[in-house]
Amino acid sequence: MNKDDMVIISAVRTPFGRFGGTMKDMDVVDLGAIAMKEAIKRANLKPEQIGEVWWGCGDTSNTKDVFTPVVARQSMLKAGMPPETPSCTIDKACVSGTSVINFAIRTIKAGEADVVLAGGATHFSSIPYLLRDIRFNGHKIGEIKMEDPLFPLGYKDYAPVSVDSGRVAVEYDVSRQEQDEWALASHQKYGAAWKDGRFKEEMMPLEFPQKNGQVKVLDIDEQYRPDTTLEGLAKLKPVFDNVGGITAGNAPGLNDGAVAVIITTRAKAEELGVKPLATIIAMVSTGANPSMLPIAPAVGIKQCFAKTGLTLDDMELVEINEAFACVPLVSAKILADGDDAKYQAIKAKMNVNGGAIAVGHANCASGARIIITMMYELMRRGGGMGVVGICGGLTQGDAAIIKVEA
Numbered sequence: 100m101n102k103d104d105m106v107i108i109s110a111v112r113t114p115f116g117r118f119g120g121t122m123k124d125m126d127v128v129d130l131g132a133i134a135m136k137e138a139i140k141r142a143n144l145k146p147e148q149i150g151e152v153w154w155g156c157g158d159t160s161n162t163k164d165v166f167t168p169v170v171a172r173q174s175m176l177k178a179g180m181p182p183e184t185p186s187c188t189i190d191k192a193c194v195s196g197t198s199v200i201n202f203a204i205r206t207i208k209a210g211e212a213d214v215v216l217a218g219g220a221t222h223f224s225s226i227p228y229l230l231r232d233i234r235f236n237g238h239k240i241g242e243i244k245m246e247d248p249l250f251p252l253g254y255k256d257y258a259p260v261s262v263d264s265g266r267v268a269v270e271y272d273v274s275r276q277e278q279d280e281w282a283l284a285s286h287q288k289y290g291a292a293w294k295d296g297r298f299k300e301e302m303m304p305l306e307f308p309q310k311n312g313q314v315k316v317l318d319i320d321e322q323y324r325p326d327t328t329l330e331g332l333a334k335l336k337p338v339f340d341n342v343g344g345i346t347a348g349n350a351p352g353l354n355d356g357a358v359a360v361i362i363t364t365r366a367k368a369e370e371l372g373v374k375p376l377a378t379i380i381a382m383v384s385t386g387a388n389p390s391m392l393p394i395a396p397a398v399g400i401k402q403c404f405a406k407t408g409l410t411l412d413d414m415e416l417v418e419i420n421e422a423f424a425c426v427p428l429v430s431a432k433i434l435a436d437g438d439d440a441k442y443q444a445i446k447a448k449m450n451v452n453g454g455a456i457a458v459g460h461a462n463c464a465s466g467a468r469i470i471i472t473m474m475y476e477l478m479r480r481g482g483g484m485g486v487v488g489i490c491g492g493l494t495q496g497d498a499a500i501i502k503v504e505a
Contacts, residue, residue, distance in 0.1 A: 150213055399498030486498065
């Protein structure tokens with residue numbers, strides 16, 4: 100242990116809501132503020148002790164201030180931080196939640212702040228329809244065509260991300276059946292973990308007043324489907340006639356949620372009287388061929404290992420975001436270097452409490468979510484190291500190695 104180690108001193112998330120579910124009427128700024136405020140409270144800090152905020156939020160068409168929203172700033176002010184606190188909102192799609200932690204580390208190493216709050220929020224339920232190309236073209240008669248930015252999900256100059264990912268699944272010989280089996284296991288593992296109370300440390304319950312005067316408490320991720328069966332999954336048609344077998348059942352949902360993490364040095368944590376929850380050993384951000392999304396977590400994880408000299412054998416746990424079921428499976432195959440026994444061993448310690456298929460994928464929060472989920476599981480196991488990997492739009496990739504002391 101070193102006094103300059105980067106450590107996590109607080110980490111919390113909201114439940115992840117289903118698209119159009121219990122959280123549908125929340126505002127993305129308020130959602131972020133709730134997580135921020137709780138993270139500060141859990142660290143027993145005062146809002147003014149946060150030196151800077153890095154926040155991931157890419158889906159800003161749903162904000163009150165669509166033109167140049169400053170979501171990090173608005174959320175931190177609502178969370179009670181003083182107006183003098185600098186902040187930055189970034190959009191790196193699904194890797195935003197990990198990249199902000201990396202930027203927080205850089206900020207501390209640059210001497211610009213000694214305690215930094217990082218995280219992200221996404222609220223898919225409030226993404227509006229779009230009406231393009233009428234500003235300078237007077238509409239006189241006829242149909243006005245609206246656009247849904249959520250369908251097909253991807254980038255206009257490229258194939259939909261599910262189509263590209265399906266092709267990669269075929270290339271790496273990841274079958275439709277294996278994807279469905281992984282999806283089923285994600286729900287089963289999540290259900291067992293939730294019943295066992297394994298999400299209580301990381302997830303703060305939210306209260307929703309009802310019209311009948313009662314209060315609904317949301318303390319579970321709404322994407323979880325306890326009635327999922329392999330037979331039911333097999334009946335689903337592939338999205339866009341996808342050659343790789345990607346369906347709505349072996350992919351995550353469009354979810355709502357927020358995650359907040361507080362980073363500082365070991366020396367500063369000691370000064371504050373706060374016990375570190377985990378040490379961040381290494382973080383990397385990568386890129387690859389934009390049509391090869393499922394390989395990105397493996398690319399990042401391999402770079403983390405090259406940077407540290409550590410290997411998979413040193414890792415108690417592996418967490419790879421289930422952007423589709425094929426993503427952790429393809430990445431695990433790459434990490435196994437063609438060795439089936441090693442591939443099976445990686446799968447056995449990967450996403451042990453379920454992944455985004457069951458938890459949900461609030462995309463700009465998910466990178467931070469997989470870090471804290473793994474961190475709390477390592478704590479329950481008495482310590483050890485783990486590695487996370489996540490892919491993002493057009494094959495960006497982030498990875499991190501963390502350690503929890505025994």
